[in-house]
Amino acid sequence: MLNLLKDIQPDLIVLAGFLWLFPEKIVEAFPDKVINLHPALLPKFGGKGMYGANVHKAVVEQKEEKTGITIHFVNEVYDDGKIIAQFETELKPTDTVEDVASKINELEMEHFPKVINELLFPERYDTNGN
Known part of the structure; x- marks a missing residue:
């Protein structure tokens, strides 16, 4: 895979909620070119096992x-790479895991x-993103 990517020379490698630890050799070969999306405001609720409903459940439980x-950006540690952007949504005390998932999906x-x-x-x- 690494050789194929080197041949292609992608401008960006986009992971959308990639669940495994991304191969370090690819990260090293493409610095600041591998990005991922996480369903929480990192550094909260990040790390191994923190994906999808696991994240939403933790958010609800922590009120x-x-x-x-x-x-x-992706590096060799789960959810640890430099943050490019974050977008927030307010939660109600009555929001369920499903409500949180829906709000996150809209943001994504x-x-x-x-x-x-x-x-x-x-x-x-x-400079204002317009």
Whole structure:
């Protein structure tokens, strides 16, 4: 896979909630070119095993007042890479795991494609992200 990627020379490697620890050799070969999406405001609720409903359940159990998504560069540690962008949503005390999942999904659909475009085509965006 590494040789194939080196041949292709991608501008960006986009992981959308990748669950495994990404191969370190690929991260090293493509610094600041591998990004992932996490369904919480890192550094909270990150790390091995913290994905999907596991994250949403932890957010509800901790009675968080807000949550969100984090788009970050990937490094050799789960959910530890430099943060590119975060987007928040308010939570109600009555929100269920399913409610949180729905709010996160909305944030992902709205913001992830925009951030990818901004990373690929920075010249098209002003400093305010427009």
